Amino acid sequence: MTAPRSTRSSRNRRAEHTADTRRALVRAARTLFAERGYTATGTEDIVAAAQVTRGALYHHFKDKADLFRAVMGECAQDMAERLVEQETARAESESGDAWTLLRHGFQSFLDACNDPDFQRIVLVEGPAVLGHSAWDALVEEHGYVLLAEELARAIDEGSISPMPIGPLTRMLAALISEASLYIARAEDHETARKEAGEVLERLLTGLSRTGA
Amino acid sequence: MTAPRSTRSSRNRRAEHTADTRRALVRAARTLFAERGYTATGTEDIVAAAQVTRGALYHHFKDKADLFRAVMGECAQDMAERLVEQETARAESESGDAWTLLRHGFQSFLDACNDPDFQRIVLVEGPAVLGHSAWDALVEEHGYVLLAEELARAIDEGSISPMPIGPLTRMLAALISEASLYIARAEDHETARKEAGEVLERLLTGLSRTGA
DNA sequence: CCTGTTCCATACAGACTGTATGTTAGAAGA
DNA sequence: TCTTCTAACATACAGTCTGTATGGAACAGG
Numbered sequence: 001m002t003a004p005r006s007t008r009s010s011r012n013r014r015a016e017h018t019a020d021t022r023r024a025l026v027r028a029a030r031t032l033f034a035e036r037g038y039t040a041t042g043t044e045d046i047v048a049a050a051q052v053t054r055g056a057l058y059h060h061f062k063d064k065a066d067l068f069r070a071v072m073g074e075c076a077q078d079m080a081e082r083l084v085e086q087e088t089a090r091a092e093s094e095s096g097d098a099w100t101l102l103r104h105g106f107q108s109f110l111d112a113c114n115d116p117d118f119q120r121i122v123l124v125e126g127p128a129v130l131g132h133s134a135w136d137a138l139v140e141e142h143g144y145v146l147l148a149e150e151l152a153r154a155i156d157e158g159s160i161s162p163m164p165i166g167p168l169t170r171m172l173a174a175l176i177s178e179a180s181l182y183i184a185r186a187e188d189h190e191t192a193r194k195e196a197g198e199v200l201e202r203l204l205t206g207l208s209r210t211g212a
Numbered sequence: 213m214t215a216p217r218s219t220r221s222s223r224n225r226r227a228e229h230t231a232d233t234r235r236a237l238v239r240a241a242r243t244l245f246a247e248r249g250y251t252a253t254g255t256e257d258i259v260a261a262a263q264v265t266r267g268a269l270y271h272h273f274k275d276k277a278d279l280f281r282a283v284m285g286e287c288a289q290d291m292a293e294r295l296v297e298q299e300t301a302r303a304e305s306e307s308g309d310a311w312t313l314l315r316h317g318f319q320s321f322l323d324a325c326n327d328p329d330f331q332r333i334v335l336v337e338g339p340a341v342l343g344h345s346a347w348d349a350l351v352e353e354h355g356y357v358l359l360a361e362e363l364a365r366a367i368d369e370g371s372i373s374p375m376p377i378g379p380l381t382r383m384l385a386a387l388i389s390e391a392s393l394y395i396a397r398a399e400d401h402e403t404a405r406k407e408a409g410e411v412l413e414r415l416l417t418g419l420s421r422t423g424a
Numbered sequence: 425c426c427t428g429t430t431c432c433a434t435a436c437a438g439a440c441t442g443t444a445t446g447t448t449a450g451a452a453g454a
Numbered sequence: 455t456c457t458t459c460t461a462a463c464a465t466a467c468a469g470t471c472t473g474t475a476t477g478g479a480a481c482a483g484g
Contacts, residue, residue, distance in 0.1 A: 018431065037340070039251060042471065055433045058473070128249070128340035132397060163414060164407035170394050171387055171411055178386030182379050185344060195376035199383055202375060206418025230462065254440060267464045270442070 022060050024050040030071045034117040038068060038125045068121075068129050069138070075121050076142035082112050083146055099159040103204055105150065106176065107197055113180035123177050144169050160207040175203065234272050236262040242283045246329040250280060250337045280333075280341050281350070287333050288354035294324050295358055311371040315416055317362065318388065319409055325392035335389050356381050372419040387415065 028049035032041040043064055047054050061067040086108050094101065113119070126135045148169045154160045179196040186192030240261035244253040255276055259266050273279040298320050306313065325331070338347045360381045366372045391408040398404030 021432085037343075043473095044471080053433050054472090056431075059430090059432060063473070124339050124344065127336050131249075132336065132393070136397070161414070163411055167391065167394050167404070167408040168411050171390050171408070171415070174386050174390030175383055178383050179379065181344070182382050185348075192379070196379045196383070199375055199380050202373070203383070203415045203418045206415045233463085255442095256440080265464050266441090268462075271461090271463060275442070 021050070021052055021056055024052065025057055025060060025067065026070050026074060029067050030074065030117060030121070033068065033071055033125065034120045037120070038064075038129050065129060068125075069134070072121050072126050072130070072135075073138055073142065075118050076138060079112060079115070079118055079122070080142045080146060083109060086112065087146075087150075097159070098154060098157045099208060099210075102150065102154050102159060103201065106172070106200060106204060109147075110176050110179055110183075110197065110200060113176055114183060116184070119177075119181055119184060123181065139173075144173065147173060158209055161209045163207070175200065233262070233264055233268055236264065237269055237272060237279065238282050238286060241279050242286065242329060242333070245280065245283055245337065246332045249332070250276075250341050277341060280337075281346070284333050284338050284342070284347075285350055285354070287330050288350060291324060291327070291330055291334070292354045292358060295321060298324065299358075299362075309371070310366060310369045311420060311422075314362065314366050314371060315413065318384070318412060318416060321359075322388050322391055322395075322409065322412060325388055326395060328396070331389075331393060331396060335393065351385075356385065359385060370421055373421045375419070387412065 025046065029041070029046045032045055032049060035041075043054055043057055046067070047057055050056075057067065061070065087105060090101070090104060090108065094104065096104075122139075126138075130138070148165055151160070151168055151172075152165055155162055155165075179200060183189055183192045183196055237258065241253070241258045244257055244261060247253075255266055255269055258279070259269055262268075269279065273282065299317060302313070302316060302320065306316065308316075334351075338350075342350070360377055363372070363380055363384075364377055367374055367377075391412060395401055395404045395408055
């Protein structure tokens with residue numbers, strides 16, 4: 001079951017090394033894709049930043065789009081983790097009713113989306129680079145599940161009226177995404193954040209069962 | 213003031229011919245961009261479909277992205293015209309209150325967005341190809357104005373509560389865009405249309421001043 | 425010690441974009 | 455009418471980028 005110490009250590013070192021180069025590639029690609037976009041970033045730029053050669057890139061990834069998929073997956077993963085973290089923290093501290101909890105959740109979701117990497121890579125480049133089916137699969141895997149189950153719970157608890165979860169999830173995510181992009185590109189982020197939050201609040205009241 | 217007949221006719225023929233080649237390029241590019249996307253479509257493919265050479269393309273347009281801008285402008289223009297048409301028709305036939313008129317307007321907006329060219333070129337490829345500022349300028353010019361002034365009117369008339377127009381317009385447009393994409397990619401378009409419409413209705417009720 | 429595999433570097437071929445140059449048809453003036 | 459000039463293309467070329475094929479070095483296993 002256990003290999004000799006030296007062998008295992010060596011194995012680990014080797015495996016760790018290859019994992020390192022892979023991480024370096026993803027990290028470099030993430031920075032460059034977020035800065036200049038997908039097509040404006042050459043594979044040569046990426047491997048230069050990662051301090052490897054193109055051979056390493058095409059050893060670890062099928063092609064450039066495959067590398068992008070890994071990068072976008074990482075972005076989505078980071079976002080999902082951040083959201084879970086925030087949500088648990090909120091669930092502990094606040095103890096309002098389910099409805100206000102949900103509303104506050106959306107507001108902090110909006111704040112979390114205010115991240116340049118996420119916006120550029122996941123929201124802007126993603127759909128065009130991967131095509132809608134692959135993009136959707138990635139988002140389904142990482143991001144939507146959270147939102148969807150939270151909405152399902154809200155419906156079960158009766159805080160919002162029964163509605164088809166699928167389109168509701170997609171449309172709310174798009175709503176918040178667009179709001180975050182609006183805030184990011186506004187000259188005055190402060191007021192933009194306030195206004196977008198207000199509009200979001202108003203729209204969400206339409207979902208409430210009580211109507212308030 | 214008026215040039216000689218022969219000269220003018222000749223001029224017109226010539227001008228018309230050059231306009232023809234330009235239109236042919238835009239038309240061919242529009243079809244191919246909508247089918248295969250921007251990067252997957254080579255300039256050679258475009259000029260072959262338009263039955264000209266690459267020289268003509270680079271005579272009329274600065275580069276490939278410039279051609280795309282023209283294509284997307286045409287798509288947005290078509291959409292805007294369709295919306296105006298529908299709206300005037302609805303204003304004549306129906307004569308409900310401003311609130312129901314607005315709601316119906318959004319539903320038909322949703323139906324109008326169900327167009328493959330529009331979805332792929334304007335909603336998916338546009339932001340990635342042109343970058344967000346140029347994309348926003350185009351949409352601002354063609355599409356948002358309509359929606360924005362209709363919303364402003366609704367606020368003036370008191371059918372929806374006062375709200376910042378800027379983010380409201382963007383977010384509602386994004387909402388409808390996402391809904392149209394959701395419908396387009398669903399297996400069962402019928403039920404998807406119904407469900408998305410229902411969610412849209414619920415969200416819109418949040419805007420209503422009366423809350424109904 | 426020998427062999428096979430993993431991991432990566434280098435070299436190469438194909439495609440694509442943009443530009444520079446050539447060419448033709450029509451407009452304009454004398 | 456003749457010349458000239460310019461718009462509207464066509465063609466040829468150069469640079470860049472992606473993906474692949476080849477080669478080698480390190481390491482694990484027998």
